[in-house]
Amino acid sequence: MSEPLSIPDQEAREAAATTFDRNVVVIAGAGTGKTTLLVNRLLYLLMRRPDPLALSRIVALTFTNKAAAEMKVRLRERLRALVNERDREGEAAGGGAVSVADLRRRYGWTIDEIVARAETALRDLDKAQIGTLHSFAAHLLRLYPIEAGVAPTFKTDEDGSRFDDHFAMEWDLWLDCELGATGRDHARWRTLLKSFRLQELYELAYGLHNDLIDLEGLTAQVREGELSVGLMDWFAQKHRQAEALLLRYDSPKRRKVESMLAALVQLYGLLLDRGLTGPEALSLEAREALEKDLGTAPTGWTDDDFDEVKALQRVALRLLSVDHGVMEEVLEVLVPFVQAVRLSFRNSGWLTFDGLLAKARGLLRDHPSIREQLKREYRALLVDEFQDTDPVQYEIVLYLAEQLGRQATSWREARLEEGKLFIVGDPKQSIYAFRRADIEAFDHVVARLEDGGALRCELATNFRSHQSVLEVVNGVFDALLVAQPSVQPPNVPLAVQPNRTSPFRNAGVELRLVRADQDDDLDSAAATRVEAEQVALLIARLLTEAEEGAGAAGSESGLRPGHIALLFRKLTQTEPYLESLRRQGIDFTIDGEKHFYRRQEVIDLVNLLRSVANPHDGVAFLGILRAPLGGLSDQQLLELRERGALDYRRIDRLSGWDHPQAETIGRLYRILSQLHTEAPLVPLPEAVDLLFQRLPLLELAAASLHGEQAVANLLKVRRMAEDLADRPGLSLTEFVELFITRLEEQPEEAESALAEDTLDAVRILTIHKAKGLEFPVVILAGLHHGDGASRGPAGPVIWHDWSTGVQGVEFGDRCSIGAVLVDEKARVREQAERRRLFYVGMTRARERLVLSGALPKRRVRGALLDLLERAVGSELGLADQDALSVGQGAFRQVVVPGEDGPPARQRPRSAEWEPGVVDQILMDRWAERDRVWAERRSEALVVSPSDFIEKLTVPVKGVPRSREEAVSGKAVGTLVHRLLQHWDFAGDPARQLAQLDQPPLLPEAEAVRTILATFIDSPVYERLQRATLVGREVPFLIPWNEGRQILEGVIDVLYRLDGRLWIADYKTDMIPRDQVEARAALYREQARLYRRAVETALGEPVAGFEFIFLRHGLIVPG
Structure with missing residues (x-):
């Protein structure tokens, strides 16, 4: 290496x-x-x-x-580098990578052996x-489908939508049987429905559907009346904890906390002695003690010990909600159904x-x-x-x-x-x-x-990171990542790369805080608005300094929007920050936002589909007229209502409506009437296409605030229609109903992805999304926000602890004993994971890390800012502290007063209003836009190398030909190219030439034979015989003209000789021998384009380009 x-x-x-x-x-x-x-x-x-x-x-x-x-x-x-000739000379590969010299020294391979193994691996790479x-x-499943119990041609339901539809359909059919006249278990259903609503049972059944849930094992554990070994060990540990704390803090006159500890010892002891029935024997006094609010830690108690008591209390209260009788009853009813649904879904090929x-x-x-x-x-x-x-x-x-x-x-x-x-x-x-x-x-x-x-x-x-960043990271997480078996690993300090330099003058870490004044009751929402504005102003200042002050002291030369990442714990926290970025005119892109069904352009399109499918849907039609497509105000809608014209089929009632938009609205009514007739008659994707073709939906989306993203979202609806089109019986009406349901339920669905890597815009991501990425500048924003965790599960939860094998189910206010263990372990791990999330966020920065947050009057629990304060060991946000230290690291602190005033916009001072000047500026801009638009319209979408040759061609003296000779010459050239595409260079050329005499006879056969005979007798032919032909008549497509066009072409011959890659192009031009060099010069642009295409596609250099003039058997380098 x-x-x-x-x-x-x-x-x-x-x-x-x-x-x-x-x-x-x-x-x-x-x-x-x-x-x-x-x-x-x-x-x-x-x-x-x-x-x-x-x-x-x-x-x-x-x-x-x-x-x-x-x-x-x-x-x-x-x-490829190992195969490359440069590495054969023994040069170091660099970057810690393996080189030819290293492999020769370590294993004794020859260069040829290394190259041969590397080439074999390259051929196998796509199959790896x-x-x-x-x-x-x-x-693996496709290798052994029968043994695995799956269809050989199974498909994967990656987003779960297929299964959701399948489950809902099966549930309805099953309920018809279970609750109908033919149902055999009505008594049990009556019992269940006294305790649970039907929707709750549906949610539990759906929660059990995951294929990784061992339904039989879960049912057996719920049915089991005794504690498993894993549960016994865990509750015994809780018992010992309670006993140790009571021994440490007990006194003759017990306070609430000591009384609770005594109750905890009693409860855990009963559970361990009597099993699941033990808690029923708990005294009323002990139960009342367990249910009391402990408040704050009393005198003499450490915070850590008091937190431990509260955790033991939480487990105890969960233990009192254990009800295996009800859980067993529910599972016995639902598990057979869920097993049947899993099987039927697999049998359907999914x-x-x-x-x-x-x-x-x-x-x-x-x-x-x-x-x-x-x-x-x-x-x-x-x-x-x-x-x-x-x-x-x-x-x-x-x-x-x-x-x-x-x-x-x-x-x-x-x-x-x-x-x-x-x-x-x-x-x-x-x-x-x-x-x-x-x-x-x-x-x-x-x-x-x-x-x-x-x-x-x-x-x-x-x-990755600058030393000053790493020193702070090491200091913070030496304090926060304290080793705890099976919960938290210890911190391993990171070492900086030797001799690392930075292009930034202000590399390092900075803490920026918004703090409420003593007399200001700044709440969390207001503090967030102020902080968001400060973040946007900081980004604007960094970009402005980079653009205007390159090279100046303190500026970050070369910094672009795409170099900056704004990271959050959750995207639900981002809206105030997005608004501030928009006010500052800063381009941004959001990775992983899952609010697709909340986007206005999606809602507008669904309204349009609803109205086209059902003209009686007045709400949807009002939405269309109120949206950009109609552009009407409430007053204008009222006027239409009074005329009875809120129905696109009644265009006659627009007659006499004296309004500037009357003609536009009339045109919209006519188009909607046509769509209502035509859309249900075509396949679903084509129906959406009709909307895009007849109405300016994509254009309006492009002109909206979200521009390209809005267009992408509309096109995603079209792709979704295409994906759903193969479902049996899915009509336009059913597609609309599906989307209405999703708009109501608001499931998480990512917006259509843009090519973020190619957009020069600030990246906005969650810390989870940023994992594995790095950026020159990282801003960890909203550090004062909590984790947003709910007070309890929103619905049924099925738990599984892999290390102990314990499973559990939580349903409503009841649970199984296994759920108590797994839920508590998950809670402890979640708190530990919060620290690791902070670690991942801070280690994304290469040069500069900005920690941004606020200090409102009332702070929330679980904020990352609290973790930072704990690591630093002192209060954050003090006005007299410009710098803070942690471990061997130090960072700057900037405190901003928390004044929640009108948002500021960073912009140049407005000039005096001069209508004539402004009009001329607008006219000039519009003229420039028209010029650019005309220029773009004049460009062909697809171009070929021959287009460029024609632009460069000048007359060359050749052999005078008649029109018939020119046509015949073109036919000869085409025939020669076709023959050489399939020519066997290893075979007998005389035999292949003789086949030209076989019927059907062609008038051009003699001319073709002459050209090929000359070619076969030339040194060029011998060269191709020695070569390895990579491809013949190889088509290519590559982006061209900054992505505005596509360059396409066909390469006659791509071959490898002595390990080097060559391109050859056959020419059958009817020119004298002494004009070959001049003619080849006209094709040089073609050679350049072909080389670029091959090197772009294959990622390896081309040794050379050759024009082969077949009529003369000559090679001319390109």
């Missing part, structure tokens, strides 16, 4: 990449180059000696599709199993996203012979972002990493093969508990690997 500069953890990196006799666990901190390490590991697996692996025998699993694509791109680049675990699971994992795990667990085949097929497993992988995925990985010949019946019993498994993760960045990521499971698997002799490597050299 080539590394020009020695870094502190270099040995650990090399050991991780090249150790093959032991499993490897890599703990890679933020920005430590784990992708480079993974690619190096792949290269060494391909090149190691002995036992090099083919790429087809390696599985590399990532957390996201984007990460998988990046890994493939990086691997392809390194493989480098992707997410979901995609790999789908691959799998849910989680169903992929459930079925893949079952395939490996329940079919040992198949598992053995796959273990032999895949000899190396690499898993990225292991801390974000959920426990079911851990099971799949452990089964595949099992020793050959062993067939454990459970993942817990699987003995792992040495040297097969390579995992990379960072428990400090585990922030996906809501996706079932389980840090306790992570610790369990890592400990198991290490107990089995795995090598543990820790990477701490950070290649």
Whole structure:
């Protein structure tokens, strides 16, 4: 591995990449180059000696599709670099990447052997199993569909919409049977419906649908009357905690807290002694003590001990809500239905996203012979972002990493093969508990690997952030990340990359706070508005200084909007900040916003569809007329109402309406009438197309505040119509009803994605979305906001704790005993994860990190600002403190008074109003717009290299020809090109020429034979015989003219000779031999364009371009 500069953890990196006799666990901190390490590991697996692996025998699993694509791109680049002649000379690859010289030194390969293995891997790359675990699971199921119990041609319901519709339909049919005259369990239903509404039962049934829920296991645990070992151990620990605290603080005259502790000891003791029936024997006095509000910590109590009592109280109150009788009754009714729905959905040819994992795990667990085949097929497993992988995925990985010949019946019993498994993760960045990521499971698997002799490597050299940023990060999280088994990992300080420099003059960390004056009762909402305005002003100032003061002291030269990221815990917190950015005229793009069904343009389009499908829908039609499409005011709507004209079929009633928009509205009425007739008669996507064609919907969206995003959202509706079009019987009316339901229920749905990476705009993301990304400037905004957690679950919750196997269900105000354990563990982990979320946010910054928040009069719990204050160890926001320190780091503090006045807009001072000057400016701008528009309209959408040749062509003296000769010459050229497209350069040329005499005879056959005979006798032909033909008549399409056009063409011959790539173009021009060079000069632009196309598409340099003048057997370089 080539590394020009020695870094502190270099040995650990090399050991991780090249150790093959032991499993490897890599703990890679933020920005430590784990992708480079993974690619190096792949290269060494391909090149190691002995036992090099083919790429087809390696599985590399990532957390996201984007990460998988990046890994493939990086691997392809390194493989091409190994093949490249520059690396053959032994030059260092740089950036810690593997080089030819390193492979020769380490394994003794020759250059040719390295190149051969790299070329083989490049050919196999597109077939390699480098992707997410979901995609790999789908691959396994397609290999063994019968054994897995899935349709061979199954499709994946990635967004869950198919299953939702299927579930709703099956629920209605099932209820008809259960509650109808033929139902056999009416008595049980009467009992259930006395306690629960039908909608609540629907929600519980839907909550049970996930394929990863073990329905049989859950039912068995609820039915079980005794505590499992896992539950006994956990409640025994709670009992000991309560006893220890009571012993420490008890007194003859007990206060509320000590009385509660005594009640807790009694409750937990009864549970452990008598099982589930124990709490029923709790005394009334103890129950009353448990239900009291503890208030604040009394004198003599530490805050930590008091918090522990409140946690024990919370568990106790949940314990008193345990009702296994009701839970068992509900599950016995609903579980058979849910099992039937799962089965019928699979039988219809679909799998849910989680169903992929459930079925893949079952395939490996329940079919040992198949598992053995796959273990032999895949000899190396690499898993990225292991801390974000959920426990079911851990099971799949452990089964595949099992020793050959062993067939454990459970993942817990699987003995792992040495040297097969390579995992990379960072428990400090585990922030996906809501996706079932389980840090306790992570610790369990890592400990198991290490107990089995795995090598543990820790990477701490950070290649991302400036030293002054890292010093603050290390100081903050040395204080916040305190090791707690199965809950919180310890902080591992990050080291700065040696000799790192910064293009920024003001690199480092800055804390900016809005603080309420003593006499000002600034609430959280007002504080947020002020802070949002300050954030927008800061961004505007940074961009202005970068643009106007480049090179000046304190300016950040080259800073653009796309270099700035504004991060939040939740996108629901962003609206005030977006408004402030709009006021400052700052372009921004939002990653991952899921308010698609709240967008006005989507609502307007749905109103239009409603009205077209149903002319009697007066509300929808009013929405159309009030929207930009109609543009009418309330007064004008009232006038139409009085005329009885609020019906587009009654256009006659617009007659005599004296209004400037009367003609426009009349035209709208006519179009809607036509659409009402035509739209139901065409397929659903075409119906939406009709709306776009007949009405200026896309144009109005483009002119709206959200511009490009609004257009993309409308086009997404069209794509959704296309996706839904294959559903049986889905008419326009049913499509409209589906959208009406979604508008009412407001499910989370992302807006149509724009190409954020190409937009020069401030990026607005959640911290979760920003994970894995980095930006020169990061602003962590709204640090005073809480986590927005609700006081309780919004609906039924099904819990599962992987490490203990405990499952639980919570429904209404009742739950099973397992839910008590899992809910409390989840609560503790959530509090720990909040600190890790802060860590991930702070480590996204390369040069400058701004921490922004407010200090309102009443602060909320769970704010990240509280964590920062705890790490610093002193109060934040004091006016006399311009700088703060934490550990070895220091950062600037800026405090802004919290005056919630009218929002400011940063703009130049307005000039005096001069109508003539302004009119002329507007006229000039409009004229320029017309000029640019005309220029764009004149450009063809698709261009070819021949277009550019025609522009450059000047007359060249050639052989005079008649019109008939010119036509025949063109036909000859076409025939020659067609023949050479299929010509066998390894075959007998005489035999192939003789075939031209076979019928049907062509008048041009003699001319074609003459040209080919000359070509065959030339050195050019011998050169092509030696070459490896990559392709003939190769079409290409590439963006052109800054993306406004598409350049397309066809390359006659693409070949490789002596390892180098060449392009050749046949020419059959009828010109004298002495005019060949001059004619070739006219085609030079074509050569340049072809080279650019090939290098863009293949990502490797082209050695040269050759014009082959077939009539003379000559090559002219292009």
